[in-house]
Amino acid sequence: MDETNRVRDDRLTKLQALRDEGVNPFANDFQPTHTCAEVLAGAAVAPPPDMGALGDDAARVRIGGRVMARNLMGKAMFLRVRDRSVGNAEDDVQNLQIYVKRDVVGDDVFALFKGKIDVGDIIGVEGPLFVTRTGEPTLMVRAAQLVTKSIRPLPEKYHGLVDVETRFRQRYVDLIMNPAARQVFRVRSQVIAFIRDFLGARDFVEVETPMMHPIPGGATARPFETFHNALSMPLYLRIAPELYLKRLVVGGFERVFEINRSFRNEGLSVKHNPEFTMLEFYQAYATYEDLIRLTEELLGGLVQRLNGDGTTTRPYGEHVVDYKTPFARFTVKESLVAVGGLAPEVVDDPERLAAALTEREIHVKPGLPYGLLLMLGFDALVEHHLIQPTFITQFPVEASPLARRNEADPAYTDRFEIFVAGNEIANAFSELNDPIDQRERFEAQVAARDAGDQEAMYMDLDYVRALEYGMPPAAGQGIGIDRLVMLMTDQHSIREVIFFPHMRPE
Numbered sequence: 001m002d003e004t005n006r007v008r009d010d011r012l013t014k015l016q017a018l019r020d021e022g023v024n025p026f027a028n029d030f031q032p033t034h035t036c037a038e039v040l041a042g043a044a045v046a047p048p049p050d051m052g053a054l055g056d057d058a059a060r061v062r063i064g065g066r067v068m069a070r071n072l073m074g075k076a077m078f079l080r081v082r083d084r085s086v087g088n089a090e091d092d093v094q095n096l097q098i099y100v101k102r103d104v105v106g107d108d109v110f111a112l113f114k115g116k117i118d119v120g121d122i123i124g125v126e127g128p129l130f131v132t133r134t135g136e137p138t139l140m141v142r143a144a145q146l147v148t149k150s151i152r153p154l155p156e157k158y159h160g161l162v163d164v165e166t167r168f169r170q171r172y173v174d175l176i177m178n179p180a181a182r183q184v185f186r187v188r189s190q191v192i193a194f195i196r197d198f199l200g201a202r203d204f205v206e207v208e209t210p211m212m213h214p215i216p217g218g219a220t221a222r223p224f225e226t227f228h229n230a231l232s233m234p235l236y237l238r239i240a241p242e243l244y245l246k247r248l249v250v251g252g253f254e255r256v257f258e259i260n261r262s263f264r265n266e267g268l269s270v271k272h273n274p275e276f277t278m279l280e281f282y283q284a285y286a287t288y289e290d291l292i293r294l295t296e297e298l299l300g301g302l303v304q305r306l307n308g309d310g311t312t313t314r315p316y317g318e319h320v321v322d323y324k325t326p327f328a329r330f331t332v333k334e335s336l337v338a339v340g341g342l343a344p345e346v347v348d349d350p351e352r353l354a355a356a357l358t359e360r361e362i363h364v365k366p367g368l369p370y371g372l373l374l375m376l377g378f379d380a381l382v383e384h385h386l387i388q389p390t391f392i393t394q395f396p397v398e399a400s401p402l403a404r405r406n407e408a409d410p411a412y413t414d415r416f417e418i419f420v421a422g423n424e425i426a427n428a429f430s431e432l433n434d435p436i437d438q439r440e441r442f443e444a445q446v447a448a449r450d451a452g453d454q455e456a457m458y459m460d461l462d463y464v465r466a467l468e469y470g471m472p473p474a475a476g477q478g479i480g481i482d483r484l485v486m487l488m489t490d491q492h493s494i495r496e497v498i499f500f501p502h503m504r505p506e
Contacts, residue, residue, distance in 0.1 A: 030124035037085035120150030218242030257281035340381035371396025403429035428477030435467035
């Protein structure tokens with residue numbers, strides 16, 4: 001029998017003993033009055049000459065939390081308790097110390113703590129606060145109860161839970177043992193709350209659109225497919241909410257946003273999870289230039305809110321990223337010269353560009369259109385070098401089936417993507433609202449799908465019909481929430497910022 005099973009059997013024996021004694025090991029009648037953080041921040045009682053000398057008239061608090069450590073000292077015991085309020089520090093001082101003395105709590109309660117409460121159990125304790133001679137805020141237990149009996153043992157204290165596979169498969173244990181992991185998700189919540197406040201203050205309306213689509217659209221990606229029995233029709237988990245949100249713009253919701261779950265039947269990587277969170281928003285009577293300014297305000301304001309001191313820098317790996325505005329800006333072609341190191345005359349000539357990429361051991365498919373050739377060069381030579389926040393604009397129309405053509409040069413679109421620390425964070429463009437042009441682009445996508453491109457878009461005739469009713473000029477943007485949280489928390493795998501990432505079976 002391995003150690004985990006031996007400990008589990010021992011705890012099951014304790015569980016039954018508690019029930020035999022009339023103790024409910026899964027009680028639901030305890031209500032805390034304070035959190036551990038509130039106690040740690042507010043306790044300032046002078047140390048008593050004897051740690052059992054606090055009188056019965058001393059002010060009491062009630063704390064509920066998980067036992068993280070216990071130290072038996074004859075007729076007394078110190079424990080450390082953790083609740084939801086513990087921050088991202090790893091040291092024990094962030095847990096609340098409690099002191100149990102036999103002469104104070106009585107034989108029965110002390111026997112409970114000594115013989116049947118283990119590390120991992122959840123307890124409720126009540127008593128006055130004091131500060132020990134070493135200066136640590138401590139709760140003197142006057143009354144206590146077991147709230148939840150833990151059957152499985154926690155990982156060993158000093159090694160914690162470090163195995164990556166186990167951390168993600170058993171996130172609940174990761175969150176118990178690793179305060180820094182909990183802090184990541186607190187920041188994630190703060191990021192989403194800031195976005196809602198930011199857009200709400202600018203008269204955007206938050207909406208919800210379908211997650212199951214009869215026709216997948218809004219992005220070039222392979223969808224997950226399911227089947228609706230009652231309707232006898234296939235449905236697809238959405239790859240993006242874009243086309244439904246723009247239908248709402250047609251209907252008069254001129255500023256809308258959705259923080260949505262989207263799904264793409266793609267591989268797993270440090271940047272990709274099949275299920276992910278996006279922000280998409282659309283603003284009528286705006287261009288992509290307006291959204292560039294809005295994005296600078298959003299990211300700059302978010303960083304200052306998280307920092308709390310008005311500064312604009314955040315660490316990411318070996319870099320310090322500065323979100324001070326305005327951000328750097330290049331067109332796709334300019335970036336191939338300024339960052340990718342190609343000569344302007346090479347970038348402007350499809351044949352010379354293809355040859356230059358081939359020389360750099362970048363595979364170029366025969367007959368690749370010039371616009372996609374530019375994007376191939378950008379992906380290989382530019383993207384990973386964009387560390388500081390950088391807007392890339394003027395994408396080729398072949399790579400932008402839903403974006404508005406640039407009026408000065410219709411081979412390109414009024415679109416931008418923003419890159420930070422080598423990662424694409426957002427994609428935005430002035431929206432295509434010409435139904436005839438949109439239908440032609442859908443037809444080109446259908447031809448690409450028929451030729452074997454499983455990520456090409458489907459024809460969506462209802463969306464074309466919506467555009468025929470008239471959509472006001474608008475601009476829209478999508479921001480990957482998971483990647484944004486990775487940046488804000490200095491995490492380098494998307495699994496670190498998703499509570500329960502998808503994984504291969506055990």
